[in-house]
Amino acid sequence: MQEQEKSPLEQIGDELKLLFSGEQEMYGALKALGLVPGNMLFSHISAERGWIRGGGETYALPFSVHMKGENKDGKYAHELKLVFKACTPFPGPVPLLKIFDSWIARRKLLEANGVSTPVLCGAFSALVLEEYLEHHLSDVILQTNDRFSILNELGRSLGVIAKLSFNPPGSIICDLRSRGNDVVFIDFGYDLGDPQLPAQEATAMDILNRTVRDLIIWKISAQEEIDYFRAGFLRSYGRLL
Ligand SMILES: Nc1ncnc2c1ncn2[C@@H]1O[C@H](COP(=O)(O)OP(=O)(O)OP(=O)(O)O)[C@@H](O)[C@H]1O
């Protein structure tokens, strides 16, 4: 309840201190993390709101770190967008920190196999500080003039997920984000599904077919577009065989 009464900036300050114990000042914590490079000057932090429920299993606190730099063309401003995410999984017998560790391990597994994830700035006690990804993947796919390559990349990423034998229970692509020209996974919890070892081909084909149906709902339905997605999926799924 008390959290509700704090301003967004006070909430960010509390979390930074929790993550980077020993640093009393927000600036010190950001600097210690390497988030304010030596050639930039910290200006201020801004946030539109405090903690809110991100979805079924998370709370989110997005904010920006504003900095100033100087180069041969003169002074410029730089905004670094970040988000705190708190892990609040569905209640069950597994302790919270164990679930949190498994999310971090799954995230690292995806990264090690070439799936893009947000830059992880810090992780502690069911809390992560990570890169804020500006775009929903759906917006990027609908607006880009390089749709084929993003669809191919989406297929490649999902092929890896399938090959690693994850079995997402619902639509996967609605949770995906983008930096504008890529495909980034942000959810390593329930929505990724539990690995079913050994990998089942039927599950992989189900992921493929379900995603094609989701793409059609997004009005990505031209045969050539679906073919690019499918080719990316089958190539990465097959390559890992
Ligand atoms: N790093 C990020 N940058 C930008 N947006 C994010 C980031 N992480 C999560 N989000 C947004 O918050 C939403 C919820 O995040 P996430 O899927 O991790 O939590 P969840 O509790 O599983 O939510 P849901 O039940 O809606 O899937 C995502 O769909 C995404 O739009």
Ligand SMILES: [Mg+2]
């Ligand atoms: Mg989710």
